[in-house]
Amino acid sequence: MLYIFDLGNVIVDIDFNRVLGAWSDFSRVPLATLKQTFTMGEAFHQHERGEITDEAFAQALCHEMDLPLSYEQFSHGWQAVFVGLRPEVIAIMHKLREQGHRVVVLSNTNRLHTTFWPEEYPEIRSAADHIYLSQDLGMRKPEARIYQQVLQAEGFSAEDTVFFDDNVDNIEGANQLGITSILVTGKETIPDYFSTLL
Template sequence: MALPLSYEQFSHGWQAVFVALRPEVIAIMHKLREQGHRVVVLSNTNRLHTTFWPEEYPEIRDAADHIYLSQDLGMRKPEARIYQHVLQAEGFSPSDTVFFDDNADNIEGANQLGITSILVKDKTTIPDYFAKVLC
């Protein structure tokens, strides 16, 4: 069944996958950076998303030291090489890296490289994790 959609209608629907910004996570990102930690974002994206979400959510860009987008890298999570790329580019060791994701396959991919990986189940996962670390 064909649905007649304009590009604008399709694009708007495609962007609907993004959930609301989480100010508590942005605050944690800023606090980590203030403490001297490097904070990076690794996101699976496509051509439409690479232009949409960095512009729509500048708070993320401002809270991160760097944003790695799969569309730009030509690889996607959970491929081992995307995690290896970020580790190498940042000079991170797997044992000193914490990775958060809402996809279990992506968590498993990072775990296989020795990265501490936390499955985000709800909006409390990240704040709860850092409540212990940032006290």
């Protein structure tokens, strides 16, 4: 079997409120204001596809949110999204590989974040056979082509694949291709799923 794991809130806990909190501290713009103006809009999607640079993304977001931040302050806040690893999921990934299954990560991420989490959490790379990142592929979930690309690269059919993600749209996108897709709603979702299988 091929098991595909998303990264944020699946393998690693993330919290965008931490990003906004850091930006608020740097800029003195109230957190409540930032929460109202922060959206994952076109610049966010372009950044995840690798279509714009980190600097252009920072500029676009600061402009949209009227945020007076230096690039360094923006970057520092952007990395604050990561809270910590979910060791129980890492353990499951290792166990699956020991049993001969193929285990990969498929994440909508961006260059700026990949300067941080691979070094911060080396356990992820050691638990996965391969890591597929949106900005390297030039496409992002829930686009059908990103799932098709991974299936093709791995040599598996949709029927022999299980996908874990915390985003409903991404789950629906994979479901439409016939991939068994599990919505991760909390830390217990993945251990519960495998409790009778491993």
